[in-house]
Amino acid sequence: MTDRIEQRINSLNKRLNSEKRFRIYCIGAMSFALAWVLILFLNIFSSGYSAFYRTVIQVNVPFVNLIEDISQFSEMSSEDINKLSMYSFSKKTIYGLFPDIEEKKDKKMLIRIFSIEFEQEIREFLKSNKSNINETETIYLTASDDVDQVNKGNYPRDLDEDKRRIKDIQLLFFDDLVDRGLVSYEFNLPFLMRGDSREPELAGVGGSIVGSLFTIMVVLILSFPIGIFAAIYLEEFAPRNRVTDFIEININNLAAVPSIVFGLLGLGIILNTFGLPRSTPLVGGIVLSLMTLPTIIIATRASLRAVPPSIREGALAVGATKMQAVMHHVVPVAMPGALTGTIIGLAQALGETAPLLLIGMVAFVVDVPQTPLDASASLPVQVYLWSESAERGYVEKTSATIMMLLGFLILMNLAAVLIRRKFETKW
Amino acid sequence: MKNIKIKADNLNVHYGDKQALFDVSMYMEEKQVTALIGPSGCGKSTFIRCLNRMNDVIDICKVQGKIEIDGNDIYAPSMQVEQLRERVGMVFQKPNPFPKTIFENVAYGPRIHGIAENKSDLEEIVVNSLKKAALFDEVKDRLNDAGTGLSGGQQQRLCIARAISVNPDIILMDEPCSALDPIATARIEELMGELKTEYTIIIVTHSMQQAARVSSRTGFFHLGKLVEVDKTETIFSNPSDQRTQDYITGRFG
Numbered sequence: 070m071t072d073r074i075e076q077r078i079n080s081l082n083k084r085l086n087s088e089k090r091f092r093i094y095c096i097g098a099m100s101f102a103l104a105w106v107l108i109l110f111l112n113i114f115s116s117g118y119s120a121f122y123r124t125v126i127q128v129n130v131p132f133v134n135l136i137e138d139i140s141q142f143s144e145m146s147s148e149d150i151n152k153l154s155m156y157s158f159s160k161k162t163i164y165g166l167f168p169d170i171e172e173k174k175d176k177k178m179l180i181r182i183f184s185i186e187f188e189q190e191i192r193e194f195l196k197s198n199k200s201n202i203n204e205t206e207t208i209y210l211t212a213s214d215d216v217d218q219v220n221k222g223n224y225p226r227d228l229d230e231d232k233r234r235i236k237d238i239q240l241l242f243f244d245d246l247v248d249r250g251l252v253s254y255e256f257n258l259p260f261l262m263r264g265d266s267r268e269p270e271l272a273g274v275g276g277s278i279v280g281s282l283f284t285i286m287v288v289l290i291l292s293f294p295i296g297i298f299a300a301i302y303l304e305e306f307a308p309r310n311r312v313t314d315f316i317e318i319n320i321n322n323l324a325a326v327p328s329i330v331f332g333l334l335g336l337g338i339i340l341n342t343f344g345l346p347r348s349t350p351l352v353g354g355i356v357l358s359l360m361t362l363p364t365i366i367i368a369t370r371a372s373l374r375a376v377p378p379s380i381r382e383g384a385l386a387v388g389a390t391k392m393q394a395v396m397h398h399v400v401p402v403a404m405p406g407a408l409t410g411t412i413i414g415l416a417q418a419l420g421e422t423a424p425l426l427l428i429g430m431v432a433f434v435v436d437v438p439q440t441p442l443d444a445s446a447s448l449p450v451q452v453y454l455w456s457e458s459a460e461r462g463y464v465e466k467t468s469a470t471i472m473m474l475l476g477f478l479i480l481m482n483l484a485a486v487l488i489r490r491k492f493e494t495k496w
Numbered sequence: 497m498k499n500i501k502i503k504a505d506n507l508n509v510h511y512g513d514k515q516a517l518f519d520v521s522m523y524m525e526e527k528q529v530t531a532l533i534g535p536s537g538c539g540k541s542t543f544i545r546c547l548n549r550m551n552d553v554i555d556i557c558k559v560q561g562k563i564e565i566d567g568n569d570i571y572a573p574s575m576q577v578e579q580l581r582e583r584v585g586m587v588f589q590k591p592n593p594f595p596k597t598i599f600e601n602v603a604y605g606p607r608i609h610g611i612a613e614n615k616s617d618l619e620e621i622v623v624n625s626l627k628k629a630a631l632f633d634e635v636k637d638r639l640n641d642a643g644t645g646l647s648g649g650q651q652q653r654l655c656i657a658r659a660i661s662v663n664p665d666i667i668l669m670d671e672p673c674s675a676l677d678p679i680a681t682a683r684i685e686e687l688m689g690e691l692k693t694e695y696t697i698i699i700v701t702h703s704m705q706q707a708a709r710v711s712s713r714t715g716f717f718h719l720g721k722l723v724e725v726d727k728t729e730t731i732f733s734n735p736s737d738q739r740t741q742d743y744i745t746g747r748f749g
Binding site for chain 2: 308309377379380381382383384385386387388389390393397398401402
């Protein structure tokens with residue numbers, strides 16, 4: 070008798086031990102996955118956050134030297150100001166920081182610690198403040214990317230001069246300006262507003278954010294209604310036969326087609342046959358819709374299938390037509406699931422790069438697009454473009470773009486979770 | 497002899513290759529309760545679902561034979577199935593209220609058929625239906641709460657109210673009490689007693705006691721065949737078929 074009890078206890082202990090081991094494996098697997106996510110986030114964040122700041126140098130601009138009677142500025146239109154020749158004036162203004170420099174070579178070096186658009190920046194300031202300009206104004210000019218990187222500590226100063234992009238004399242200038250308190254570090258609003266640029270300090274993600282938003286909008290407008298209606302037809306109305314089986318298999322296949330194939334399709338048909346404009350969010354959106362459709366259809370069908378058949382029967386039994394039963398009772402219950410599927414599909418589309426490369430959204434676009442028909446970049450392609458650029462300034466921009474992309478993805482997934490929580494039917 | 501409301505004639509039903517009903521012929525009297533009993537899978541649910549053509553939903557289901565309601569063939573091409581179901585309501589085995597408010601559950605039928613002319617009409621229909629289903633007093637203060645939040649018995653009465661709301665002639669009940677406790681079952685049976693003054697009721701049940709309590713006529717199904725149909729007293733006291741005798745005395749089923 071006691072033997073049997075002991076045997077049972079032994080076997081129970083064995084089972085409990087194996088359960089403990091199983092839990093350890095599971096926790097281990099989860100920790101491993103979590104660790105990688107954490108490493109990824111830390112890596113991107115640590116190299117990317119500095120792109121949200123920029124270095125500016127304070128310069129006193131004596132506008133009185135440009136036109137003696139400064140009250141004339143207020144009567145000028147923007148075009149008049151655009152016509153003003155300001156290049157040598159702007160250069161002289163900058164030389165004013167170090168009046169002792171005589172040599173031409175050194176002057177050139179001084180100019181180069183500023184971004185190449187210094188003249189434009191002074192002109193813009195003049196345009197927006199023309200009515201109440203003072204004889205001398207203090208303007209913050211963007212520093213060049215090399216100076217910016219030195220200021221951020223991303224650039225090694227102890228290399229030999231000929232291995233550095235920034236020269237000794239420029240470092241001297243810079244250190245002197247820092248000592249005089251003229252160098253400041255501010256939030257990089259232009260990074261969020263501007264389009265791409267060949268100069269890292271001027272390049273921004275604004276163009277690609279707007280491009281991505283336009284693209285996603287096109288995807289939403291096209292794939293949401295088509296996907297939902299296709300799913301409703303297939304799940305609720307289509308007869309079960311070989312044709313619908315064939316369609317179903319092909320929808321599942323479509324979901325597994327490599328995205329670059331959709332890019333080729335877009336290039337061959339949408340650009341070349343239909344002649345839609347290259348590099349535009351409209352075409353990108355159409356191509357990505359093809360990719361997103363199967364995801365939406367599959368998710369919507371699954372959530373339609375999860376609605377108990379008794380609800381359909383209840384509606385039919387009071388004399389509703391098939392369409393009424395589906396639209397009044399089944400679809401509302403399935404909607405949260407369909408929306409979740411749609412948002413996940415959109416998130417996929419947002420991060421998709423390969424098809425966009427083929428339809429030309431990889432082009433170098435400086436302007437922020439105004440409509441889905443303007444040539445544009447998109448966030449993932451911007452990552453791809455900048456990750457290939459040689460200048461050191463693009464490294465942090467790449468990571469910062471990934472941060473923006475991840476931020477949008479997290480927001481979308483959060484929205485999916487919230488929608489499901491809020492509208493889920495409680496039975 | 498009461499008026500004959502429903503008449504089935506040589507009804508054969510196939511699900512694909514499998515035959516579910518064999519030559520069923522029976523009639524049901526107006527404003528009476530007719531019970532259909534028999535072991536699981538004997539075809540009584542299939543039969544009742546033919547009466548409002550709910551079997552149409554199933555692709556592979558083929559119905560042959562004739563069913564007449566008030567002398568009209570309900571499988572005739574001219575018969576519109578939505579109109580038929582307006583006249584022949586149904587209550588299912590598992591309570592299946594819509595995931596909407598109590599009010600919306602009852603108002604849905606009148607709304608799609610355009611029965612109510614205005615809002616106050618609709619409210620009146622909802623209140624009357626809930627009263628007839630003996631549910632109104634329990635829910636009158638929370639008509640805007642979810643119908644799915646009621647207890648099982650209340651949900652089933654809500655489904656009865658929903659069936660009544662379009663003012664049918666006939667109410668089909670497919671094992672309406674099988675998911676309910678004895679007290680809720682007693683309430684529904686009591687309710688059937690009240691409803692039969694206005695409606696013709698066909699009930700499928702597994703409980704022979706229930707059939708004996710509520711019905712005036714009872715049909716016994718076995719293996720897809722209607723073995724016997726007669727007055728309820730006769731079926732339970734003096735059945736003419738040995739299989740009926742065996743079933744009601746508990747020898748099988």
